[in-house]
Structures are given as C-alpha cells and as structure tokens.
Amino acid sequence: MSASVGLRRVLEPAGVLPQAAWRLDASPEIAADEVRIAVKRLNLDAASFRQLSEKHGGDGAAVRAEVLEIVGTRGKMHNPVTGSGGMLIGVVEEAGSESPLGLKPGDRVATLVSLTLTPLRITDALAGWDGKSEQIPAEGTAILFGRSVVGVLPDDLAPELALAVYDVCGAPALTDRIVREYERDVTVTVLGGAGKSGSLSLAAARLAGARTTAIVRDEAEAASVREAGLADAVAIADARNPVAVAEAVGDPATITVVCVDVPGCEHGAILATAPGGTVIFFSMATSFPAAADGADGLAADVTMIIGNGYVPGHAEFAVDLLRRVPAVRRLFEARIAGH
C-alpha cells in the first residue's frame, strides 16, 4: 500500500500522505507503478482561484507569479491558504511496467485526483495564461501513483469541457446516491445552483426523482437557471446569510447541497434542511467547526456529509448527465467561453 499512494514522493514532513505533505518530489523519472503525464492544461479549484485573484486585486500577472511560486516551492499546485488544488489534463508520456491504471503513451487523460497530491513540474512559466481564469494552458510533467483515478477524455467533448466536468464530477454522483437513500417525496435545495457543481447536482437530483430548488446570488444567475429549466424553483439569496437562505427556501428541504465556494454558508444550509435530512458540503470553503457547532447550536438533527470527490463511476456519470441534459452542457460551454 505504501508505494501505491505515493509515499516515496513525499519530501517533508516524513510519514504523511502526499496530500498532507508540504513538499513533494516532482521529478519526472517514474517508478514501476507510476505514470508520467505531459501536462496540457490545469484547472484550479474555484476557491483557490478566487482567493488568489482577490488577494492580488485581479492582477493576472501577480496571480500567475504566485501559482508558479507555489508549484516551484511545493512540487504541487496546493494553495496554502485554501488548502485546495484542482485537476489537470494531458497526454500519457510513460507508464511504468507495474502501473495498474491501464494507460499507454499517447492516451489523452484527465486526472481525477486533486492537484494537492499530484507531483507537478511546470516548464513554460505559464506563458500562455493571463492569470484571469481558473483554466491554465500549461506545459510540464505530472506524476500519477498506482492508487490514483484518471479518466480518458471522451471523443465527443472538448478537452476544456471534459476537464470542467471532471473537476466537479463527485458532486452529481454523490447527490444521486443520497437522493436514492430517501424513500420518496424528496426535495433538494442547491446553494449555488448556477455554477458547475451546482447545475450538475440539480440535474442529478431531478433525474433521481427529487423536486429541486436552486438558490442563486442574483437576477442574472436566476435568469440563466430559469432559461435552462434546470430547477423546479429558483430563488435569490446571499448564501452566507442564514436567515435569508431559510426564507428563500421556504419549507426546509430533505437534502441541501452546498456548491457556493465562499466561507460562511454552513448555517444557512443547516437551517434550510428538514429534521432527518442531509446536508452535503461540496465547497472547499466549508469550515468543519462552523458546521459541527452550528448544527449543535441550532439543535438541528441533520446528517452533514463532507463531499467526497470520489464515487465509483463518477466521471462517466457526470459526462452522461451532460449528454442527457443539453441545458447543463450549454451552461458549461457558456462558462468556458466566458473566460
């Protein structure tokens, strides 16, 4: 087990897994169970990009410099403030003889594990990126371990589109699973229903039989969700304001899915969920103590789940949703074109 989870790549501190490490060895030589990828594009986690962009007041050159510094220092794109990463696409350069991933040189792939644990070396100084979008054209190398998750890119989706979908593909798969655990008359509220994970979660919830409500932040987002017909109801509220969220939702939902990448959404989600219900937190900006103490303080009998980015079959599930629900595909394409 030790080898397959990448322990040999951990430089400091010793004894932790690559995600917890401060610094990884990103050198391109691979061990027998590793795979080396020629990187083509990075997709930063939304919370990470937002933090960097806000820190530098939208100065793209400064954002780019900080990303380069993080990768150079840590051997991975692991934002030390948000603790989050993102993912990448590329082409397999070399697969070790003992790699169980079934990849061969030339395969176009997306990594479905976080950049926070992926050894990464950048060789083009990110010259093709303006620092103003979470999608980064890049050249360099990345390493996959034996126990890793990777998706071969589908032929019918542009790489940028596949990457954007894969980045959040745990959300619709887990939403689907939780909806099906309840017997009937399930209602699902998605905070941040106009975003990537939000729109996929809305689509998954409806296909699993739930009645859905999207909470969005402004009229423009509300219009886009309404036009796409993505939810049975749409309401506007600041997700950080618990009272506003509870009022916008009305009757508490069976399941609340949090897809808003800003801190402070825990209490609204808890207040908006019915007793016996479930809150699924997908935002990396979620605070563990705020959620735990919040539910306690509100005497809220709700199950709170940490959104696990891995559910077996999640990548195929999300791509299938995109094919079945053209409105979701259009939202994703518009989002990518907008950058």
Added chain:
Amino acid sequence: MSASVGLRRVLEPAGVLPQAAWRLDASPEIAADEVRIAVKRLNLDAASFRQLSEKHGGDGAAVRAEVLEIVGTRGKMHNPVTGSGGMLIGVVEEAGSESPLGLKPGDRVATLVSLTLTPLRITDALAGWDGKSEQIPAEGTAILFGRSVVGVLPDDLAPELALAVYDVCGAPALTDRIVREYERDVTVTVLGGAGKSGSLSLAAARLAGARTTAIVRDEAEAASVREAGLADAVAIADARNPVAVAEAVGDPATITVVCVDVPGCEHGAILATAPGGTVIFFSMATSFPAAADGADGLAADVTMIIGNGYVPGHAEFAVDLLRRVPAVRRLFEARIAGH
C-alpha cells in the same frame, strides 16, 4: 425563527447567527424567550484547551488570562484559533415568559449547545481556576435562546461528571445510529478510544452489535482500555500517521470514528475504512479540505460525516451508557480526579 436562534444578541458582523458572530451581547437582561443561567462551571472543548495550554507552555495564569480576554472581547468563550468552545453548567436564575425550554429558577442544568454561541459574562475573574484543566469553576451569567438544548442534571451523577459526559454526548448517539444503518458484521474502529468521546463511542458501538477496535497512542492508554474491557481489540498507533493507522487496524473497518483532538488524522481514518464504509469525524481539529481531497486522492469510496453534536435524546443516551457500562463511568471519574 429569527428571535429563537439568538439573532438579537449578535453585535458584529450583522446578519450572521451567534456561532458565526465575532462578538455577542452578553448582558444579563433577558428577552421573553430567553433564559438566564448563573454559571457554576465551564468545560472547555479539548482542542481549545490544548491549543491555549500549548501556546502558553502550560503556564496556567497565562491560559486563564487569555480565556478572560476572549470572553471579555467576544461575549462568549469562542477560541478564535480552534473555532471551538465547550459547554457549561449552572442554575437557572430567570426564565422568560415565552421560553419553550420548560425551565424554572433553581433548576440545575447543563447547556448542550456550544459555548461558541452562548452569551457569557464572567464576574469572578476565574479566581478558582489554575488554568491547568479544561474544567473551570466560574461565576457569571449565560443566556439560552428559545431554540436551544439544555439538560437538567441527573441526581445520581456529580455535576463535573455529567458535564464531561454531556460535552461529548453527540458522539455515542451518532455512532449508535450509523452502526444500526448497516445490516450486519459491522466493525468499528475508534481512533482515540481511551478518551471521553472515544470510550463512549466504543461502548455505544458494541451495544449496537458491532465488533470494536480501539486505536490508542501509547501503552498506558492501551492498558486502561484493556483493563476496562472496552473494546474487542486494542492497538497502538500515532493517529496522524496514516500508514501506521492502517497497519494497526489490519482489515479495514465498516465504520471509523475519529475522536483524536489533534490535526492530521483524516488520512489514516480514510485508509482504515473499507469501501462503502463511513468515517465519522468528531474531532474539532478535523480539516474539511484534508478530508475531502484525501478521500478523493486515495480513490476511497467512503461516506465522511461531520460529527453533529446534536442527535435527539443524545444526553439521556450517554448518561444511560454510563450507567450500563461501569467501566466507562470509572474512566470518566478517573479522568476528572486526575485533574
């Protein structure tokens, strides 16, 4: 709803719930749905006390001064570093005419909501506390809201004992619930099995029919768990070392319960849990991104639950466990006597 969750006590920032507030109004005059408690004793959250004690190198006077400063500044005992609180016991002084809690002056009670949202005023400068224990004799006033949770102290338990049990009573109740969601042959590993929430969780898991393993940090803890007969198996490992935890556990468990109040236990818990299993995080030192990205990076199909301190009937459930399992009661009494 606004009134019952204590919004009127929030001084800054506006619009958040008391737990998220930086500063509360702790003045002793009560509104019609509030209750004022004469404080007798505070019990700091273990992670909070540990952080304060380590920061000041075990200097009790400095720890006491910082607790007083936090309460004076924030109007609540909300550790700004750990984000956690604790709870208190006291005697009801005055119950508002519209309070739904059913309390009357003279009732001896424990608050079961976190100190992070409880308006608190201290009037004795904590003169009776040496700063070396998480249990603090104190005088002052605290306020309960309409939607609050409070337990009347049982006659057969010393107040210190009841407080220590109530502080962690969400853990055994939630462990019981999750064990019963699985059909059979359930195994439960508790990281930190020798502690308060850990020993109660072990007892609850066994009574719900699970086979249990306690992971503890040293031979002294192992001996105490073995003597108490609290678990079917006991192993020693540093919970922050994922590889050591996985090796100590052996066959991955159906359910892993994390009761170790130090950062960095997420990955060991995930690695030690079987596919389809559940990790319940009760430690306030849990990092949301470390858990989410960790499971993702390990391709671990596990459900990760944020330990909600509230489960209906949790206080009575925990007190009943203490009565049914004398070994747990002895562990609690020894822990209290040890301070």
